[in-house]
Amino acid sequence: MEGAVVLLDFWPSMFGMRTRIALAEKGIKYEYREEDLRNKSDLLLQMNPVHKKIPVLIHNGKPVCESLIQVQYIDEVWNDRAPLLPSDPYKRAIARFWADFVDKKIYDLGSKVWKTKGEEQETAKKEFIESLKLLEGELGDKAYFGGENLGFVDVALIPFYSWFYAYEKCGNFSIEAECPKLIAWAKRCMQKESVAKSLPDKEKVYEFVLHLKKVYGIE
Amino acid sequence: MADEVKLFGMWASPYSRRVELALKLKGIPYEYIEEDLSNKSSLLLKYNPVHQKIPVLVHNGKSIPESLVILEYIDETWRNNPVLLPRDPYKRSIARFWAKFIDEKILITTRKVSFTTGKEQDQAMEELSEQLKLLENELKGKPYFAGEAIGYLDIVVANFLVFWFRNLQEALGINMFTKERFPIIFEWIEKVVAIDVVEVCRIPKERHLVYIRTRLEAIKSASK
Numbered sequence: 149m150e151g152a153v154v155l156l157d158f159w160p161s162m163f164g165m166r167t168r169i170a171l172a173e174k175g176i177k178y179e180y181r182e183e184d185l186r187n188k189s190d191l192l193l194q195m196n197p198v199h200k201k202i203p204v205l206i207h208n209g210k211p212v213c214e215s216l217i218q219v220q221y222i223d224e225v226w227n228d229r230a231p232l233l234p235s236d237p238y239k240r241a242i243a244r245f246w247a248d249f250v251d252k253k254i255y256d257l258g259s260k261v262w263k264t265k266g267e268e269q270e271t272a273k274k275e276f277i278e279s280l281k282l283l284e285g286e287l288g289d290k291a292y293f294g295g296e297n298l299g300f301v302d303v304a305l306i307p308f309y310s311w312f313y314a315y316e317k318c319g320n321f322s323i324e325a326e327c328p329k330l331i332a333w334a335k336r337c338m339q340k341e342s343v344a345k346s347l348p349d350k351e352k353v354y355e356f357v358l359h360l361k362k363v364y365g366i367e
Numbered sequence: 368m369a370d371e372v373k374l375f376g377m378w379a380s381p382y383s384r385r386v387e388l389a390l391k392l393k394g395i396p397y398e399y400i401e402e403d404l405s406n407k408s409s410l411l412l413k414y415n416p417v418h419q420k421i422p423v424l425v426h427n428g429k430s431i432p433e434s435l436v437i438l439e440y441i442d443e444t445w446r447n448n449p450v451l452l453p454r455d456p457y458k459r460s461i462a463r464f465w466a467k468f469i470d471e472k473i474l475i476t477t478r479k480v481s482f483t484t485g486k487e488q489d490q491a492m493e494e495l496s497e498q499l500k501l502l503e504n505e506l507k508g509k510p511y512f513a514g515e516a517i518g519y520l521d522i523v524v525a526n527f528l529v530f531w532f533r534n535l536q537e538a539l540g541i542n543m544f545t546k547e548r549f550p551i552i553f554e555w556i557e558k559v560v561a562i563d564v565v566e567v568c569r570i571p572k573e574r575h576l577v578y579i580r581t582r583l584e585a586i587k588s589a590s591k
Contacts, residue, residue: 207457214467220463224456225456240443244433
């Protein structure tokens with residue numbers, strides 16, 4: 149079952165972070181390979197010919213693409229420890245729904261927050277906060293979305309926390325002021341080793357965003 | 368206590384139809400509620416407050432939105448044949464990958480094909496053709512996407528491509544999705560439509576053509 153595990157990734161990718169966390173939660177040893185997205189490796193192009201994107205999880209030479217699909221794969225193969233999805237079908241459906249919600253909303257809205265200005269940015273900020281508030285509602289009084297432990301939705305969402313500082317600086321707002329419960333949840337997640345060692349430093353991410361803004365000619 | 372299963376759907380939606388097909392294949396009795404999307408019912412808004420969309424499955428009062436999430440829920444709750452998702456984790460990941468590809472990439476390309484003309488439309492059709500070829504590759508050496516019998520990915524492809532897209536292409540007056548260009552997919556289509564519940568779940572063609580033409584006109588005049 150063990151077999152060689154390789155992860156093709158890019159350090160600031162929230163999607164790559166999800167897979168890193170899942171692998172760490174399960175205690176799986178793997179080889180991490182940093183991709184230069186301006187000069188993609190032959191291996192990446194061969195393993196993900198359809199999208200040519202990271203992250204790509206390679207297990208025993210076979211590729212699994214798309215971060216949430218990778219997390220489910222990891223959960224299903226290494227099913228003897230640290231379950232990420234609940235066993236009840238209804239609870240699984242709810243977890244999948246909210247992970248899908250994170251995919252549909254948080255990345256695009258967050259991107260708009262740092263990429264745009266003026267009214268477009270104000271609208272993006274408003275919708276971004278609204279989406280986070282919906283997630284706060286789903287979290288409720290639980291320690292994690294997964295209940296007592298990290299679950300699928302926690303893994304799907306927490307990587308974005310490493311980008312919150314960059315969003316806040318670019319958007320000139322405080323996410324904690326609007327969503328204190330969510331930030332409390334995020335800090336709780338960061339106390340877990342699997343999360344702490346999978347997320348990059350927020351200052352580094354902010355520097356990266358500033359660099360991207362220069363490259364794209366965004367003020 | 369008997370199971371109570373309700374499906375909030377819309378007759379022209381391939382997402383709604385895919386859930387119906389899964390329920391029918393598994394022989395699960397359900398009550399179907401047709402939604403008027405221009406006047407959504409309070410029940411729909413109650414059962415899917417986040418997205419306010421169909422389809423929504425309600426099982427013994429518990430609601431599940433998002434068609435792909437619903438398909439997995441159905442498979443995990445009613446474990447009789449046909450088993451929709453492969454048992455092997457690697458094969459499951461492949462099935463999920465292609466379902467996502469259809470819902471995210473192919474859908475966007477079909478929109479481009481619908482709303483552009485001339486050279487732009489030609490380019491969109493070319494892009495769509497490439498995407499369909501990638502999908503066709505998945506069928507090579509197998510009677511169904513799922514293997515020996517109809518499964519999750521067959522349900523997704525059938526509703527999107529076989530029924531919905533072929534009607535759309537006719538309404539648009541284009542003919543890019545043909546047996547000549549996609550022999551393997553068309554061979555698969557013949558097998559799939561021979562399954563009686565699949566025919567029952569087909570979007571009624573004439574009504575659909577009228578619906579598509581009306582909607583396209585409305586969207587085009589709104590954007591002028």
